[in-house]
Amino acid sequence: MRLLITSDTHVPPRARQLPAPLLAAVDDADVVFHAGDWVDTATLDLLLARSARLVAVHGNNDGPELRERLPEIARAELQGLRFAVVHETGPARGREQRCEARFPDTDVLVFGHSHIPWDSTTPGGLRLLNPGSPTDRRRQPFAGYLTARVADGRLTDVRLHRLPPRS
Incomplete structure (x- = not known):
C-alpha cells in the first residue's frame, strides 16, 4: 500500500498551485495524508478528486469552511497499523513524550505546522512523521x-522527497 504524506500546502498565498x-x-x-494548513477549499477539493483515499485535518491557518469539512484529528487503520493525523504537536522539545x-x-x-x-x-514505539511543506520551505533548505x-x-x-525551487 503506497502512502503520500503532506502538510502545510498554503495554496494560496505561498504557491498558486501544488507542485x-x-x-x-x-x-x-x-x-494520501494531509496534516492541515490547506488555506483554500479548492486544494481540498482537488485532493479529494485525485486521491483514492484522503485522511486529512484542518490547521491553524484554515478558515471556517475548511474547519467545517475537516476534523482536528483524523484516524485510519491500514493493514492493522493505526494512524492519527493532527496539525500541531507543540514545540520540538518534549514532542515525543x-x-x-x-x-x-x-x-x-x-503532523505538520512547523514546515x-x-x-x-518514541521509546514506546510511536512513529512521528512531519513531511515539511511542499510550497513554503521557510528556513529549510528545500x-x-x-x-x-x-x-x-x-x-x-x-522517504523524504525534495522539491525543486519554484521559478
Missing part, C-alpha cells in the same frame, strides 16, 4: 513531502 511532482505522487498513492501520552493507541502520528521534516520513534509504504502491517520505505 507537479506532489500531484503525481497523489495520483500514485493508495492513501507529549505525543506518546496524547496518542496512546496510535502506531504512526502524522520542518521530522521522522522519529520544500518537500513524504512517501511510505505499508506492508504486512508495518510502515516501510519512508
